[in-house]
Amino acid sequence: MEILKISKEDFNSFIDEKRTASAPLEGPGDSISGHAEKWKTIGVVKKGANFVFAELNSAAELCLDYDVTVLPPKKYFLPPKETLLKFIPKKAESYAAVNHPGPIALIGVHHYDLAAIHLMDRAFSEGERDEHYMKRRENSVLIGIYPTKHYKYRFSSSVIRGQFRKAADIMLVAMNGFFVVEILTEKGKNYLQGAELQENDFSLADIEAAANKIKDDQKIPLPIELVPEFLEKNHDHSAWDYFGGKCFSCASCVLVCPTCYCFDVRDEVDLTLEAGKRVRTWDSCMLEDFALTGEGFNFRAGRGARFRHRIYRKGKHLFEKYGYFGCVGCGRCAGSCTAGIAGPVKVLKYMLEHKQ
Ligand code: SF4
Numbered sequence: 001m002e003i004l005k006i007s008k009e010d011f012n013s014f015i016d017e018k019r020t021a022s023a024p025l026e027g028p029g030d031s032i033s034g035h036a037e038k039w040k041t042i043g044v045v046k047k048g049a050n051f052v053f054a055e056l057n058s059a060a061e062l063c064l065d066y067d068v069t070v071l072p073p074k075k076y077f078l079p080p081k082e083t084l085l086k087f088i089p090k091k092a093e094s095y096a097a098v099n100h101p102g103p104i105a106l107i108g109v110h111h112y113d114l115a116a117i118h119l120m121d122r123a124f125s126e127g128e129r130d131e132h133y134m135k136r137r138e139n140s141v142l143i144g145i146y147p148t149k150h151y152k153y154r155f156s157s158s159v160i161r162g163q164f165r166k167a168a169d170i171m172l173v174a175m176n177g178f179f180v181v182e183i184l185t186e187k188g189k190n191y192l193q194g195a196e197l198q199e200n201d202f203s204l205a206d207i208e209a210a211a212n213k214i215k216d217d218q219k220i221p222l223p224i225e226l227v228p229e230f231l232e233k234n235h236d237h238s239a240w241d242y243f244g245g246k247c248f249s250c251a252s253c254v255l256v257c258p259t260c261y262c263f264d265v266r267d268e269v270d271l272t273l274e275a276g277k278r279v280r281t282w283d284s285c286m287l288e289d290f291a292l293t294g295e296g297f298n299f300r301a302g303r304g305a306r307f308r309h310r311i312y313r314k315g316k317h318l319f320e321k322y323g324y325f326g327c328v329g330c331g332r333c334a335g336s337c338t339a340g341i342a343g344p345v346k347v348l349k350y351m352l353e354h355k356q
């Protein structure tokens with residue numbers, strides 16, 4: 001691990017150079033075809049009153065002083081809709097995977113979104129490895145940044161630890177016209193070749209203070225290690241009917257969530273019946289037909305059962321499987337829920353206040 005610094009002007013100039021440069025043939029950018037490709041450079045930009053991840057036309061568009069983006073960056077690794085393979089119907093030998101991701105640099109990813117990417121990396125690499133997701137990840141460089149703006153629904157400090165550093169290649173800390181640059185991987189080091197990096201002269205205590213200067217208003221109201229057992233004991237709590245009765249089943253909470261990665265797969269065949277493709281799309285456990293079986297039985301037909309499942313998945317199932325809380329505390333679900341009920345902090349507080 002190396003700690004250096006770069007002025008914000010030099011950082012922007014470097015990103016502009018990088019946008020039009022080709023990635024090396026080895027490492028990120030080593031495309032399946034063997035030809036070097038241009039970096040696709042994604043960063044946080046302002047859109048109306050909000051912030052979004054978008055492809056940069058110029059580094060001047062970058063806005064790293066932001067509260068939260070509307071959607072997390074997971075869409076670059078698990079697109080809302082993607083073609084997995086193409087085929088000619090009834091010709092088994094024609095099935096061919098579609099998987100040619102080019103090199104991507106993502107700039108300005110907050111630490112909680114990096115923690116979510118680490119969780120997705122594990123979900124898509126352990127057991128049955130998902131080549132589509134993993135190839136995109138291998139061809140990406142992630143440049144993280146610690147939040148510099150408050151977001152009223154965020155509670156990441158009560159649920160994430162250091163796991164975000166396992167996804168990041170580089171972490172930035174904004175300090176007095178500079179970025180302190182912490183290089184975490186060889187991929188990050190290679191990406192920064194040619195940047196006007198300087199020796200760091202900020203003290204580690206000052207860097208630590210700047211990285212943690214934004215405090216959350218909210219936190220999970222019990223130690224997270226106790227949440228799985230707490231949920232287990234409260235399987236029949238009245239909270240599920242209470243929140244289920246208010247829920248619109250719109251699935252906004254799932255769409256904006258960086259740790260929701262369920263998907264559907266189906267085959268689409270042309271009207272000519274001469275060509276087809278297998279397509280993967282995002283799915284949501286908050287939608288009524290998610291748990292509908294081929295026989296017509298729905299094992300989570302009620303809204304309360306679906307609401308409980310989503311909270312169980314974050315606070316129990318993923319936690320037990322990976323050792324990390326399945327929610328990274330971004331607060332997006334709370335901010336996007338029309339009914340004002342989706343945030344795990346609100347749900348757990350309600351359950352504690354209505355002990356049963
Ligand atoms: S909890 Fe809120 S955002 Fe989620 S499905 Fe229900 S109404 Fe929609």
Ligand code: SF4
Nearest residue numbers: 257327328330331333
């Ligand atoms: S459950 Fe809500 S707060 Fe937690 S990671 Fe998902 S969107 Fe963010």
